[in-house]
Amino acid sequence: MPVPATSGTHGRRVQPCSRIGVGVGIAFGTGAGFAIGVRTGAWAGLDFWAGFDLCAGFGLCAGFGICAGFGLCAGFGICAGIGKAFYIPWQFADIKTGIEVVVGGRLENPEPGREYPKSAMRVFINAAAAVAGGGVTYLQHLISSLPPLSPKDFFIFAVPEGFVPACSLTGSPAGSTAIPATASAVGSAADTNIKAALELPASCGNVRIFPVSESGKGLIDRFVWENTTMLDLCEREAVDLLFCPANIVPMRNPKIPLVVMLQNIAPFYPRVRRMLAHFEGKAAAMRQLLLEFLSVTAVRKSDLVLFLSEASRGVVERREGHLRAEVIPHGRSIQFHPANKLPDEAPHGPFFLFVSNLYVYKGLEILVDALALAPELPPVAIIGHPFNSGYFAWIQKKIEEKCLGKRISFHKAVPNSELPGWYSNAIALVFPSWCESFGMTPLEAMACGCPVVALRVGPVPEVCGDAAWYAEAPTGHSLMAAMQKAAEHGNDRHYRLRAVKRAGRFSWEDTMRKHLQAFQGVLAD
Template sequence: MPRVLIDAAAVPADRGALIRYVDGLVAGLDRAGADVAVVCQRSEAERYRSLAPSAHVIAGPVAITNRAARLAWEQTGLPLLARKAGADVIHAPYYSIPLGSGLPTVVTVHDATWFTEPDEHRPRASFFRSATRTAVRHARRVIVPSKATRDELVRVLAADPTRVDVAYHGVDLTQFHPPSEEEIRRAALRCGLHGQPYVAFLGALDPRKNVPNLVRGFASAVKTLERPPALVIGGGGMHDDDVDAACREVEATVKVVRPGYLGASDLPGFLGGALVVAFPSRGEGFGLPVLEAMACGAPVLTTQRSSLPEVGGDAVAYTEPDADSIAAALGQLLAAPARRRRLREAGLARAREFTWDASAEAHLSSYQRAIE
């Protein structure tokens, strides 16, 4: 069996969707009996040894915690390390690749919105556009998490579709599960809700997540309710001034809670305890928050943009991304508890179709194609 070296040192350590992708993939490859070496930041080494007991885990040099140093090391130190580790193929899971490794290289391109929605990514768009162009041109195989992303790469970069492999993400059902009453109570306490029902959003606050329109749509949907729920905007990452402006626009009777970053143990209770999880994104490469919310038994409202219908299928409700459409769709869901129950049941069944074991098998096939 060929040995694959996964460059986990490149992945942001913010516990967001990208690192959950690498965690799920590495664990799935380990369960599949794959011959895997993982290079990572020193602070992450023990965690990867726990995730993948059979993998060869390599702690990278201290200097690669600095982004510029890591990018330079990727071109020089990573190829040397790969050869020393006896790798047959290198997998770069985060856009950029080593160009002179002499080994087949596979890259994961998570989405094409750097090109299709450039204004939604300021100020990082130019770097990622350049890295993606280079990776798509030089990698032996390109892995994408959805057919929509594959089609966009072919359209905007003229990528060779015969070199692009679709490998859907999975969901860890031990981490994301229908919560107990205690998990719901603890998450509500963390958010300062004191028993008030709520609509949840979870994710980074970058512009394409469309949180300002969610705030405006939510305020419109609940303004006539005698006992309106709160809107809880969970997650860390980028700061969006437009979100602040939207929150200032709403009436004082509309409660918007911003608890910031939520720990992994809070997520099942936060998502599964919500009346609705709203994720009205303008575009996603996959849409892991939608899948994770379904796995927690939450009724989900999202958009039909890019990959999101591939993930949600018929198990979620859909809206257009403008504030008026969000208000109408959210208002209908809040007024229909029976429909929310049906979405919970459909979402749980849908989530079970996406596994990291299946994703690992798709990755293994891509690695083998790269070698051949």
């Protein structure tokens, strides 16, 4: 049943217009330096900009309509939502000048021949950072659930370029559907392909999708895009609310209500930064420090902060004080259900399962210590990609030193469609992570009838309840004791049914309904 829209009409309509202006800038220095300049235009009177020139011969052309922020544009660039921008540089020893001409406009219907319905609420969702793990799952459900749930509202998604769901929401492979990579593909082609992959009806007319190439190029490129082109898109599309579900919001004021979701709680754990410095080097620690700064800034700038668990909310509020915040947990994907087929790569006989990309806070060292303390425990199959290579090398060395090579197996690439078979046939999922915002893999495991062994920390007790055996301390001895209980009772029908029942409390429909209510509440203020 659709969620009713709030009273009144939030959508603003912009009359078609065209703009012509000339900007002149002077940059000092052949390597790197600051650039200042002035631009005039019939539409804006006198406007000032300041930017950062990264190298000789390159100019600034990213956002603010003409040139502002910092970015790269050698000779030719695109100012999204404005038109085409030409930057013509001249190099004179240590002084560079240039002329930029911008022609274009902001239109209510930027795609010729395509009409967009009037809507009660227009929401821009910046999901361009969803490139791996739970963020991709969340994005799939945002796109497939929000538009049908509230057909009177309009949703605009920025997604990673090349975003292709690994499987449809029914668990069947999505095929080779791909998002076109060129800028000209933005709009109907991207909409059609993603709708097909997510089994969203093509007739669903209240959703629009923008592939973003900058999403996979690093934090700096993402920062530039979010503070230039993305805000231009928000203005061009006349949106009422900007939702950033990946910790970071624009530093520039978007001039519309702003909602952020903290999906990554690691920036608020100093121990994560210390471990990154130790295993991955100072550069990794500095990137984490930057992410911490940006996450704190997002919390302070946003009109509403969404958390995935009460535990995550507590971590942030202990640092930042009371926030205007809501807790909206993730849902359970219907593709995860008890399955009898044992994957060919799975160990024969009883086994524990660990499913997660391998980061420094996932507690793998605790699991290794637990196995070494109890030779009678069944082997462990680990599914996940090692994102922190230095940490992973240390884990491999520990495994070798403790002679556990035959009791721990690594499986990097397992399609989502095969995961239910792994979960359903494991004694239990072992989840020794000590830094989580939610706990998606425990929820997936329980939905497949697989109990959980976990540390009693963070949000895991909120998710798993009585469907888990808990280690009371983050030590090998404590985890070993919990795994021994699971080895004894993990295959009992009672415990496996209890896991399925617990997972039944979570649904994506309920999650998305709460999203809509949160958005409407912000706009109603």
